[in-house]
Amino acid sequence: MYRQLWLIGLVLMVLGSIRLQAQTPGPVKEGSRVKVNYSDKLLYDKRGETTIQRLKGNVELKQDSVYMYCDSAIIENETQVYAYGNVVIQQGDSLKIFADEAQYDGESKIANLLGRVILVNGDRKLYTRRLDYRTDTRVAYYTNNATMVSDSLSLTSKVGYYYVATKEAQFREKVTAEGPRFRLKADSLNYNTESKVVDFLGPTIITTDSSKVYCEDGFYDTANNRAEFSGNAQYVKNDQQAEADTITYDDNLKIYSLRGNARVEDSTRLAIGDLIRYDELQDTTFLQGSARYREKEQDINSEIISYNRKKGTFKTLGRTFISDPPNLMEADQIGFDDATGLGLATGNVMWRDTAAELSINSARAEYGKKTDYLKATGGPKGRPELITIAEGDSLFLSADTLLAVKDTLSTMKSDTLKSDTLKVTQRDTMQADSNRILHAYHNARIFKKDFQAVCDSLVYSTRDSIFALYGNPIVWSDTSQFTADTMYITMKNKKIDKIIMRSNSFIIVISDGTYFNQIKARNVVSHFVESNLKRMDAFGNAEVIYYAKDDGGAYVGVNKTECSEMVIRFGAKNAVEKITFITEPKSTLSPMGTTNHRSLRLKGFRWEVDTRPRKREDIFVVLSPQNRTVPANRIKINTDEEEK
Secondary structure: OHHHHHHHHHHHHHHOOOOOOOOOOOOOOOOOOOEEEEOOEEEEEEEOOEEEEEEEEEEEEEEOOEEEEEEEEEEEOOOEEEEEEEEEEEEOOOEEEEEEEEEEEOOOOEEEEEEEEEEEEOOEEEEEEEEEEEOOOOEEEEOOOEEEEEOOEEEEEOEEEEEOOOOEEEEEEEEEEEOOOOEEEEEEEEEEOOOOEEEEOOOEEEEOOOEEEEEOEEEEEOOOOEEEEEEEEEEEEOOEEEEEEEEEEEOOOOEEEEEEEEEEEOOOEEEEEEEEEEEOOOOEEEEEEEEEEEEOOEEEEEEEEEEEOOOOEEEEEOOEEEEEOOEEEEEOEEEEEOOOOEEEEEEEEEEEEOOOOEEEEEEEEEEEOOOOEEEEEOOOOOOOEEEEEEOOEEEEEEOOEEEEEEOOOOOOOOOOOOOOOOOOOOOOHHHOOOOEEEEEEEEEEEEEOOEEEEEEEEEEEOOOOEEEEEOOOEEEEOOEEEEOOEEEEEEEOOEEEEEEEEEEEEEEEEEOOOEEEEEEEEEEEEEEEOOEEEEEEEEEEEEEEEEEEOOOOOEEEEEEEEEEEEEEEEOHHHOEEEEEEEOOOEEEEEOOOOOOOOOOOOOOOOOOOOOOOOOHHHHHOOOOHHHOOOOOOOOOOOOHHHHO
């Protein structure tokens, strides 16, 4: 009977028409059996407890949802499969694995594939020489180099895992990737073949035609061209370098965002902040959090900075510091337009010209970079304030408006008394230097410990150290008061050198706090030595009242004199020492006891004791309207900014 069965099997194999279900004499674990669906040829053998099936030609095997196809196969105990030639493992509708050879364990559900191995899952292909695949977990892995191709992306690594169910791939050791727009090298990364997102898990370098990125963490959405780089993130493009805790990039919007210790630098620019956002299309940079933007000589520090390089504009929000040597500016908000060359600073504005040794505090400041001017209004006390150094001490000046311009247009001439107007001479603008012209209007007020002044408006030149006062000017120095229609104060070595008075000049020098020495003339020039009054030259209808003293310092009488010109010399404490009268003086000397000192006044006498600024705070007190006059000879400022 056994001999008959053997002969029947042999015949069927030869004829190639067998289709058998193998039988294992021993017990097989449930779910471990590999089923033979088809084979052109089959040889069944049993050796002890071991059964062997040899299949050849169009072999088709099955276990659960897994199908295996090959040219030939050997099956031990219905669980261990050795497949050869054109091996194909198919699981579901989307997964196929091609190989030259395969070994499959029906119990562990592990397939070891060798040769030219290709895993195909939808539009994803994995190429390698050896691949292990678990049919139960649907996980493929390799340890000897493989390349995955998904759409236009190619990834290669030494070790890797592919999860069929989630469409996720893990690449480890010597990872490289290449797409149409980039090349990548990494230690480890994950790639979701469905979402097309690459996750970086270690040191990674991404290179394009014009840039390079380094990071140790992050992701790259290849479908939407978005990326996030973190972990010592660095970016290089041409001469531009960037670094931050996190760098994100949207290639569609052409927007870079850097967060945490962000820094961008090239040959001409530096940007620093907690957040830096750059719009490549608009050429706009936004910085926030301890923000700093430097371009050439200009250095901006603020809480928020928005800079449009294409339009040449920037805006700041929060306390802002700008260094643009020799100018320094500080304000709560600053905006600037390079096209017009105009800027606006608001909120507790502090401006300083280090070369001219000028500083201005205000609430609002308009400034022009091209012409280097500043127009200041308002302030903490209602008006702007200028501070400069004179005679080694601070000089404080306030007015309704302060205007500082570069001294490239004019210079003041004070060496002649032939004109009641300010002489203006044209300078070559190519000879610009650090000197400035300061205009203060209206209700200008000056305080210095030994020098005070008020007027409607004034002009000050740092080049010539000259103050020109217009509109009811009054100057005080120690016990002296000076009034005229127009006055010029010249400084020498930062000390008062001369006070030049034009039209209706009147000087009052109080003696011993009681008596008023008075000088009146059309024009007067007062000379100072070490800020002490030493000489006065009076011209035109000169009149003088002075209290004469003997050699012991006792008063001997009151002298009243009229002449065309006179020279008065002063001693200590502004006391009159000598008067020289020129051209037919008319004098009278009245005894002290017979003189009504209260009524002894020259025409035009005004003792403005209540108007005098006694301390710095007094310069912010606005004069009453009746004391404000607008001079007919006020200087016109020949700048575009004045037209505004």
